[in-house]
Amino acid sequence: MTHEAKTPAAVREGRGRGRRPADEVRADVLRAVGDLLLAEGIAELTFERVARVAGVSKTTLYKWWPSKGALALDGYFHAVEQTLAFPDTGDIRADLLSQLRAFARVLTETPGGRILAELIGQSQTDQELAAAYRALYSSQRRRLAGERLERAREAGQLRADVDVQVLVDQLWGAVYHRLLIPDEPVTDDFVTALVGNLLDGVTGRGPATC
Amino acid sequence: MTHEAKTPAAVREGRGRGRRPADEVRADVLRAVGDLLLAEGIAELTFERVARVAGVSKTTLYKWWPSKGALALDGYFHAVEQTLAFPDTGDIRADLLSQLRAFARVLTETPGGRILAELIGQSQTDQELAAAYRALYSSQRRRLAGERLERAREAGQLRADVDVQVLVDQLWGAVYHRLLIPDEPVTDDFVTALVGNLLDGVTGRGPATC
Numbered sequence: 001m002t003h004e005a006k007t008p009a010a011v012r013e014g015r016g017r018g019r020r021p022a023d024e025v026r027a028d029v030l031r032a033v034g035d036l037l038l039a040e041g042i043a044e045l046t047f048e049r050v051a052r053v054a055g056v057s058k059t060t061l062y063k064w065w066p067s068k069g070a071l072a073l074d075g076y077f078h079a080v081e082q083t084l085a086f087p088d089t090g091d092i093r094a095d096l097l098s099q100l101r102a103f104a105r106v107l108t109e110t111p112g113g114r115i116l117a118e119l120i121g122q123s124q125t126d127q128e129l130a131a132a133y134r135a136l137y138s139s140q141r142r143r144l145a146g147e148r149l150e151r152a153r154e155a156g157q158l159r160a161d162v163d164v165q166v167l168v169d170q171l172w173g174a175v176y177h178r179l180l181i182p183d184e185p186v187t188d189d190f191v192t193a194l195v196g197n198l199l200d201g202v203t204g205r206g207p208a209t210c
Numbered sequence: 211m212t213h214e215a216k217t218p219a220a221v222r223e224g225r226g227r228g229r230r231p232a233d234e235v236r237a238d239v240l241r242a243v244g245d246l247l248l249a250e251g252i253a254e255l256t257f258e259r260v261a262r263v264a265g266v267s268k269t270t271l272y273k274w275w276p277s278k279g280a281l282a283l284d285g286y287f288h289a290v291e292q293t294l295a296f297p298d299t300g301d302i303r304a305d306l307l308s309q310l311r312a313f314a315r316v317l318t319e320t321p322g323g324r325i326l327a328e329l330i331g332q333s334q335t336d337q338e339l340a341a342a343y344r345a346l347y348s349s350q351r352r353r354l355a356g357e358r359l360e361r362a363r364e365a366g367q368l369r370a371d372v373d374v375q376v377l378v379d380q381l382w383g384a385v386y387h388r389l390l391i392p393d394e395p396v397t398d399d400f401v402t403a404l405v406g407n408l409l410d411g412v413t414g415r416g417p418a419t420c
Contacts, residue, residue, distance in 0.1 A: 117334045120390055124331025138391045156414045165394055166403040167412065169384035174376070177383030180330055180390065181348045184375055193376040201411025202377065204366045 026064065029054045033075025041111040042072055042118055069119060069129040073136040076115060080106055086144060092152035093199055099148075100171060100191045107179055108186050117179055142168055170198055236274065239264045243285025251321040252282055252328055279329060279339040283346040286325060290316055294351070296358040302367045303409055305358065310381060310401045317389055318396050327389055352378055380408055 032054040036045055045068060051058045065071035083102055087095045107113035119137075123130035142165065149164035158164070174194055178186045242264040246255055255278060261268045275281035293312055297305045317323035329347075333340035352375065359374035368374070384404055388396045 121331040121334025124327045124390065134391065134393055139393050142393055158412050159414060162407065162412045163399075163403055166384070166400060166407060169387045169394075169400075170380045170404065170407060173384045173387030174379035176391070177379045177386050180334065181344065181386070183344055183349050183352055184379075189373075190376060190379075193373055194380065197372065197376060197380060197408060199411055199413050201409055202368050202372045203409050204369060 030075050030078040034079025042115050070132040077137050086148040092157045096195045104186050240285050240288040244289025252325045280342040287347050302362040306405045314396050314401050
């Protein structure tokens with residue numbers, strides 16, 4: 001799907017002159033933003049361009065997204081949502097490896113890594129962007145990760161006393177650490193080690209059979 | 211020691227008119243920078259102020275530190291070096307808990323957390339600052355952590371096949387993750403969980419006896 005489609009909503013076949021449902025307009029906008037971001041990154045993202053591509057007015061955009069950061073975050077979340085969906089095969093090790101590898105690929109092989117790094121970077125001194133980042137992206141991602149980890153805990157695959165939110169920092173947080181301070185690279189071996197270390201522990205005993 | 215001492219180097223008793231050794235001047239500058247940073251944070255740090263407090267010329271400062279970021283990073287590294295020193299009691303669990311708690315305190319109870327967050331944030335779009343951050347701070351901290359972890363591995367306390375640099379991301383990296391994206395707080399319980407999870411593993415088996 002080209003992101004340069006120029007069909008204004010009003011002339012779409014069969015709709016006449018009525019307003020489109022807001023949900024549909026929002027979805028179109030988010031899709032346009034996601035496409036633009038993953039193709040080009042954040043620098044070229046403007047309200048004007050998104051309005052044109054999605055076939056909405058800038059007024060509509062400003063109503064729903066108070067800043068470029070909020071628009072980018074919302075679009076980015078939806079753009080990667082399927083790619084970063086948490087598999088549930090019942091095997092928490094395999095599922096974590098699978099999802100973390102997909103995450104590492106988004107960060108290293110698409111503009112996704114640069115986009116997040118810039119947004120996180122700006123958030124350090126922009127309180128509104130920081131709040132939008134947490135509301136529209138990171139808290140949602142934490143919730144989704146936590147849900148998968150909780151299911152594993154309920155199934156007895158993780159210790160009953162584990163706080164799954166700490167695991168989020170030791171898995172995805174570890175990847176973000178290398179994204180933001182790249183002394184060491186984000187690689188497949190790194191992801192494999194993250195999961196193995198955490199599930200099996202790293203003391204002098206052998207690995208668990210999970 | 212007050213950081214507003216105004217004794218120029220040239221009139222210190224017994225030194226006459228000769229130049230002070232460069233090492234000593236550098237140490238004075240780094241100490242002045244560290245004191246200023248930990249008292250006030252990074253916003254008020256200027257070459258002019260540091261020059262005045264340390265009793266050196268701005269020319270000297272610019273020769274050694276090409277940017278405010280480099281000066282801040284070098285000063286900050288030295289300011290926290292002792293506080294963040296890695297204990298070696300022979301008990302890797304106790305030593306990691308001790309050092310990570312000291313780290314968490316620096317981040318949450320001193321301006322250190324804000325300083326690092328701002329520098330990391332700016333690094334995302336400032337390549338020179340990013341390079342300085344890695345050269346003067348993060349790669350040094352990684353090296354020091356790696357050395358302590360390697361000793362534990364050589365002593366058989368960590369599995370022989372563990373890549374200690376991955377442990378850095380799963381321990382200190384996890385703390386940085388909460389510093390930079392604060393959906394969840396950096397607390398003592400968090401630190402305890404980080405170390406326990408990694409040493410013992412989190413699968414449905416009981417903890418290791420390390």
